[in-house]
Amino acid sequence: MKDILSQYNDLTDLKKMNNEELYILANNIRETIIDVVSKNGGHLASNLGVVELTIALHKVFNSNTDKLVWDVGHQSYVHKILTGRKDVFHTIRKYKGISGFPKRKESPHDIFEVGHSSTSISAGLGYALSRDIKNEKYNVVSIIGDGAMTAGMAFEALNHAGDTGTKFIVVLNDNEMSISQNVGGLSQYLNKIRTAPTYYKVKEDVEAILNSIPGIGKQVFKTAERAKDSLKYFLVPGMFFEDLGFKYLGPIDGHNISDMVRELERAKKIDGPVLVHVITKKGKGYRPAENNPDKFHGSSPFDISTGMPLKKPNNSSFSNVLGDTLINLAEKDNRVVAITAAMPEGTGLGKYREKYKNRFFDVGIAEQHGVTLAAGLASNNLKPYFVVYSSFLQRGYDQVLHDICIQNLPVVFAIDRAGLVGDDGETHHGVFDLSYLSHIPNMAIMSPRDKTEFIQMLEFSKDYNGPLAIRYPRGECYDIIEKNERKGIELGKAEILARGKDIAILAVGKMVETGYEVAKELNKQGNSITLINGRFIKPLDEDLIKEVAENHTLIVTLEDNVKIGGFGSCINDLLIENSYKGQILNIAFPDVFIEHGEVDQLFKQYYMNTQGILNSIYEKIK
Ligand SMILES: Cc1ncc(C[n+]2csc(CCOP(=O)(O)OP(=O)(O)O)c2C)c(N)n1
Structure with a gap:
């Protein structure tokens, strides 16, 4: 296959390409994404589905000034490759590598950060309305999937956008899938549109015939359009989006670049809200992902030839x-x-x-x-x-x-x-x-x-x-501290795993295992450690915590939550109320947003692995 991508620099190259070159570019991008995701893991099927759509968007719009707002952002890999991140794409989702979601700090072409679903229409509308207030000139395009469209937020934003009448494009990327098969009434409605494209053909034909009758045709069509029981009401089921104030364009084949370019150009000329309905196939171009789009929505590393995961899936998660x-x-x-x-x-x-x-x-x-x-x-x-x-x-x-x-x-x-x-x-x-x-x-x-x-x-x-x-955390679920005798769960009661007299470690959830390792090390060095599995964050085991606080020189709390308002913070409140004067060390995440990377690496970075915690304790008791 020809290679265009290796020569590709930036969007000016894309603007110059003819249709044939754009398809070669699409194939090159697909191969790159499959190759990198097979090593790093990531959102494969969603990205393979939007290769042509993303190319068409960048052909029609100029993302130096126009605003492309991605919904969820898990499908922004093609956009990343086209907008300056081709050479670092192999680092995607890796510690210190580029993110799997749009990030402003990565590129001026990423204009809104996201990861949770259904925000794009609200954010895009915000851009559009601020543009109007400031008398600026650019297009705003929000790209949202049919899954994301089912959320209340998306409906709230459509409802508002239609009412404002502002120039604003929503591209609905309809692949019939959320992560699994999409559900609900909207999904069925879209299905109706998809499976009855002849309605649209008929509508367009009638429009064309009426418009061609000199003098009266246009007038008849306009009158019919205005009337509630107009032509399109006869011919098109629902017209849900038009009723909300959007001009509806579609459905369009989302793997046909020239069709999309034509319709997006049309949308660009409309002075009001437009919804462009694009039909794509999740996983397009890679058979295992086309056959199992849900498995390849978010994939772990896999063997490209078979599509099988490299690591055996964990049945005991x-x-x-x-x-x-x-x-x-x-x-x-x-x-x-x-x-x-x-x-x-x-x-x-x-x-x-x-x-x-x-x-x-x-x-x-x-x-x-x-x-x-x-x-x-x-x-x-x-x-x-x-x-x-x-x-x-x-x-x-x-x-x-x-x-x-x-x-x-x-x-x-x-x-x-x-x-x-x-x-x-x-x-x-x-x-x-x-x-x-x-x-x-x-x-x-x-x-x-x-x-x-x-x-x-x-x-x-x-x-x-x-x-x-x-x-409970992501990942493997197994038993720790095998020899321990277990007591049943009682509301607000913690579990004492070891009794000592110098330092008391109170941990919850996943951090109990780390606490156990820390306690072992401290014991080895001659400290006498109490280890408590908190079990409850609320209600706390108040009597036990107060008793432990009285009898130890240092209280250490461990949790994998941010410090503010977490387990340690609740214990601090309790101890302060009880006039505790001793030392307390809260091990928890600081008041920052934590970047992406391997979990172990991130625990290390925040000094929350065994060694990091030991160092903090040594610092406290030296
Ligand atoms: C608020 C929220 N809930 C759940 C998710 C998990 N999630 C990520 S993508 C996705 C499906 C999105 O489907 P769609 O918008 O159709 O995009 P597609 O991947 O099919 O292109 C879900 C449920 C999320 N990102 N945000």
Whole structure:
């Protein structure tokens, strides 16, 4: 195959290319993305689907001045390659390499940072309205997927944008998929449009015929357009977007560059909100990804020839244990229902969904709705488990507070990907949940140290009669400290793993294992260490913590949450209220957004690996 990409420098090269060259460029980009993602992991299928679309966008618009706003941003790899990052593309998602999402500091062509879904129409509209106020001249294009379009935020923004009448383009990249198959009424509506393209053909033909009748044709068409039961109402199902104030263009083949260039040029000339509906295939051009777009949505490194992952998939992840345990709970208790916001596979609910179809709800990318749906279900005495990634639950904060905690409803939040997630970086790390939940009255929060304790906590949760969060990390789920005798879970009770008299280490969740390693080292050097697994962040085991504080010279708290408002901060508050005068060391993440990279590397960077923690303790006791 010809190689154009190796000679490619910047967008001026792309502007000069003819159609044939653009397709060669598209193929070169596809190969590069497959090659790099097969080594680094990343969002393969979504990027392969938007190669031609991104090329067409850059052909028509000038992203030095025009604003391209990507939704979620996981599909911005092609854009990155075309806008100055071709030579560093192999570092994507690696520690200190380029990010897998748009980042302003990387390029002036990345004009809005993102990682969570459904923000692009609001942000794009903000650009458009500020442009109008400042009398500037540029185009604004928000590129949003059909999955992202299902979220409330996207609807709110469409509703507003149509009303403003401002010049603004929304490109709807419709591949029928969220991560898994897209769900809901909007998805069915788009499907109707996709499968009835003849309606559009008929509409365009009638428009052309009427317009060609000298004198009266145009007038008839205009009158018909104005009337509510106009021609297009007859011919086009729904016209949902037009009713919201958008001119609708499409559906367009998202792998045909010249068709897209033509329609985007048309959109550019329209002085108002336009929605360009583009149909793409997720995973396009790489058979394993076309066949399994959900598996290749976010992929770990894989063998290009077979599409098989290089590392064996981990069957004992926290997510899988959650899924299996929830099946057991649902078997025992028919009040149990499970909710996911477009993440059935990532959260481990795949098997549960098969087994309990009518007690499973995929609400789409709609975390806020998911939380309040749980509130409604719990109000009628069901036992909802909302299984959600820590960083995405941030979306539903008010719903947790207002719809669940005020009414003290028995909803369980199974919070996956708590702590560091690694390569996806700052938008995805789950390091805030303890802080944003611990201040809400009625909310109880716990975090398991290992697999057996996770299952114990889930079992405990079933009959707990109030809002309860269980937060657990990404990755492998196994037992630690095998010889330890286990006690059952009791509300607000911690677990004592070792009794000493010099330093007390109080850890929660994943950090208990690190605490165990730290304690071993300190013991070796002649210190006498108490090690406590906090189990509960709220309510704290107040009596035990007060007793320990009295009898030790140093209290060390360990958590994989930010320091402000976290486990250590709650312990500080308790001890200050009780006039504690001793030393305390809080090991937690600082008040910054943590970049992407391997989890171990990031723990090291923030001095939260065993050695880093030991150094901080030595510093304190020297
Ligand atoms: C608020 C939020 N919830 C969940 C996610 C996880 N997520 C990332 S991409 C994605 C699917 C997006 O589908 P779509 O917009 O159609 O894009 P595609 O990948 O299909 O091109 C989901 C659910 C997220 N990024 N943000």
